[in-house]
Amino acid sequence: LACYPMRMSSPALAELRRVFGHDRFRGEQGDIVEQVLAGGDALVLMPTGGGKSLCYQLPALLREGTGIVVSPLIALMQDQVEALRQLGVRAAFLNSSLDSGAAAQVERQLVDGDLDLLYVAPERLLTSRFLSLLERSRIALFAIDEAHCVSQWGHDFRPEYRQLTLLHERWPEVPRIALTATADAPTRREIIERLALEDARQFISSFDRPNIRYTVVAKDDSRRQLLDFLDDHRCDSGIVYCLSRRKVDATADMLAERGLRALPYHAGLDASVRAEHQRRFLREDGIVMVATIAFGMGIDKPDVRFVAHMDLPKSLEGYYQETGRAGRDGDPAEAWLAYGLGDAVLLRRMIGDGDASEERKRLEHAKLDALIGYCESTACRRQALLTYFGEAHAGACGHCDNCQQPPATWDATEAARKALSCAYRTEQRFGAAHLIDVLRGADTAKVRQFGHQSLSTYGIGGDLDAKQWRGVFRQLVSAGLLEPDIEGHGALRLTAEATPLLRGERRLQLRAEAPKRESRRNQAKS
């Protein structure tokens, strides 16, 4: 640090210490602050928990006028404003939660120059009333938080974000800083284009989270698998994500019955219940929050020790953001994900059923493919994640599940041919569970109903157990040799990719299903 004498004495650093009580800037914060202080635009890509807020809060304090912060989340605004006020910063927010009297007071403060920072929802900002207020005020900067909301490809798309270019048009001399934690290269390009940030300096932080250990398990008995995982995390705070509200409730009940301090969180619960559960999660130790992805944006709890996914997230961006809530204090933390064939089938169906444009659906399928590729990968998880975000990582991390226990692969050519021909002989009308029954020669009502005991593929798969077969089918779907039907009944159909394998023109290596997971306590002993 002695090599930065200039910065040591900069007004920004002095303010960082005086107001926020931090000794030094983290990562690129210092450079970002200088850029905005000097009146330049900035695009900041920094992982969640990286310290984005300071990047606009400090320049807003140091520049004359009020910093206008566009933020899509009311809850997040309120938390930030609360925290700033406790530090003695003159901060306020304007959103639909204020009554007209309170809003009028904030507006007066703005015009009178009595605010350092004003948080405002985009739809509010764009009203002619608010814009004319801005005309009468002194503006230090515009901060556009969660800038990826401008991208129609992200799941947080907010159409109003598209209109934020008018800030630049009406106040060309006011610096703008756009911030996000979620942006792959195409999204980044879209942010730049949609917000007219071509001249902005880009600050792209590393997405590496060395203290997070990534693990993916093939779903077998996911409740038991979750309990085994949580066994290593007694008394730890953590988040368990599920796809549906119903599953959130069921999982929270299941955990609570076993004596864990588990609380549900999803948009179907009363706002007061949600707020109470969130409050307990933040304040108490050892709460397991079982939640849909409605929970988490803007949650600032440094000691979240694990994030578990009971279902597949929607994309690797989402996964990174959700798991990024673990281990913000820098201590070891775990990201754990249970992945099964059903997840891929369900998510494909949700994409297919949605009313998005064909173009967008294609993109969503591609994002899902990338995620499934990550799950099935036999290589380093951290490296795979970083590569996806366009960042090179020197070698394998040595820390994730695949690094620590390199998965075995096996020549699954024969098994795959049996599986494919079984799907074909049953007219591509059945899901994996029934196909496995046929292959293993099970005597079920469904087998008899369709006369499948007389097929040539009946009973030819006795050499593998049901779990191994599930692995084969899951990976055939992941690799695109089988695809779930569009009607969404989970029936598996052959794709053109399957032909060379059936013709014996190619062989197939698959990942062996992991044996029952050892407790890490045992691993530590050995």
Ligand code: ADP
């Ligand atoms: P983000 O918006 O990128 O998710 P925040 O701005 O909420 O991150 O910051 C995350 C946490 O890091 C906060 O608790 C904040 O106080 C802390 N933090 C930010 N910058 C610094 C710094 N320079 N030194 C110490 N702590 C910091």
Ligand code: ZN
């Ligand atoms: Zn690794």
